[in-house]
Amino acid sequence: MTDKIRVAVLGAAGRMGATTCAAVESAEGLELVARVDVGDDVATAVRESGAQVAIDFTIPAVTEANVHALLDAGVHAVVGATGWTDESRARVAEHAAQVNAGRPQGQGLGVVIAPNFGLSAVLAMQFAAKAARYFESAEVVELHHPNKVDAPSGTARHTAAAIAAARRDAGLGPMPDATEDGWEARGADVDGVRVHAVRLRGLVAHEEILLGNPGEQLVIRQDSFDRVSFMPGVLLAVREVANHPGLTVGLEHLLDLA
Numbered sequence: 001m002t003d004k005i006r007v008a009v010l011g012a013a014g015r016m017g018a019t020t021c022a023a024v025e026s027a028e029g030l031e032l033v034a035r036v037d038v039g040d041d042v043a044t045a046v047r048e049s050g051a052q053v054a055i056d057f058t059i060p061a062v063t064e065a066n067v068h069a070l071l072d073a074g075v076h077a078v079v080g081a082t083g084w085t086d087e088s089r090a091r092v093a094e095h096a097a098q099v100n101a102g103r104p105q106g107q108g109l110g111v112v113i114a115p116n117f118g119l120s121a122v123l124a125m126q127f128a129a130k131a132a133r134y135f136e137s138a139e140v141v142e143l144h145h146p147n148k149v150d151a152p153s154g155t156a157r158h159t160a161a162a163i164a165a166a167r168r169d170a171g172l173g174p175m176p177d178a179t180e181d182g183w184e185a186r187g188a189d190v191d192g193v194r195v196h197a198v199r200l201r202g203l204v205a206h207e208e209i210l211l212g213n214p215g216e217q218l219v220i221r222q223d224s225f226d227r228v229s230f231m232p233g234v235l236l237a238v239r240e241v242a243n244h245p246g247l248t249v250g251l252e253h254l255l256d257l258a
């Protein structure tokens with residue numbers, strides 16, 4: 001019989017944290033050993049519980065500090081919380097490389113940061129990146145519950161960045177846009193891609209990618225109607241993180257999609 005993977009959940013009392021604790025408790029081969037929330041010390045909690053993997057669904061303001069604490073504590077990290085930038089990801093990659101240089105071969109720590117663990121969202125992002133080079137225009141609309149604290153969503157930022165990279169690779173220039181006045185109505189600019197954020201009671205997490213050419217349009221849409229939609233991706237990352245030392249950004253890398 002193989003040992004169960006001991007898992008801590010950070011942000012355990014939150015919307016995602018609570019759903020994740022329930023998923024871990026009922027998952028084969030996993031054991032929930034710590035529920036960590038505001039006021040708890042992350043390092044102490046993971047050390048005392050013996051956690052091997054910690055899942056972070058806290059808030060943008062604290063998630064990077066949590067990941068550094070987990071690396072120092074020798075714990076793999078699976079991160080769903082948003083708020084990441086190129087700079088904060090680079091700091092984590094460097095920290096992980098330092099820590100792993102001092103660990104035995106094959107026992108490096110992994111950090112998986114996934115802007116979205118939902119399969120429909122991961123596929124929508126992949127399809128959008130694939131399609132982007134063929135269209136003159138592309139805009140992203142993300143729609144969420146009104147309790148969300150950040151905008152645009154991490155998923156929309158990741159999507160826009162992927163579209164922008166695909167356009168750059170294809171040698172496409174800026175998108176057509178004659179706007180002179182009223183830029184505040186044109187959404188956020190993420191790498192030259194316009195991103196619009198809707199907050200509406202009743203919604204959970206949704207994204208629409210609009211791609212346009214003269215005389216035609218492609219719309220890619222995904223809907224998470226329930227937070228359980230994120231759980232298969234979270235559990236996959238928990239089971240796989242130890243096989244991916246260093247920093248991995250995006251669930252697509254664990255799904256053989258990238």
Ligand SMILES: NC(=O)C1=CN([C@@H]2O[C@H](COP(=O)(O)OP(=O)(O)OC[C@H]3O[C@@H](n4cnc5c(N)ncnc54)[C@H](OP(=O)(O)O)[C@@H]3O)[C@@H](O)[C@H]2O)C=CC1
Nearest residue numbers: 011013014015016037038057058062080081082115116117
């Ligand atoms: N990657 C993905 O697939 C998904 C990512 N998300 C992201 O996950 C994050 C959490 O979302 P959601 O669950 O809706 O938010 P919630 O606000 O419901 O949950 C966040 C939890 O973290 C707690 N918290 C705050 N500070 C700390 C701290 N220092 N240490 C430990 N816990 C802390 C909060 O406590 P308190 O409320 O008392 O401050 C709260 O219980 C967001 O960034 C969201 O965008 C959400 C869905 C899917």
Ligand SMILES: O=C(O)C1=N[C@H](C(=O)O)C[C@H](O)C1
Nearest residue numbers: 082115116148153154155205
């Ligand atoms: O806050 C949320 O709810 C979600 N956050 C993530 C994001 O910002 O992309 C993932 C999903 O959209 C739900």
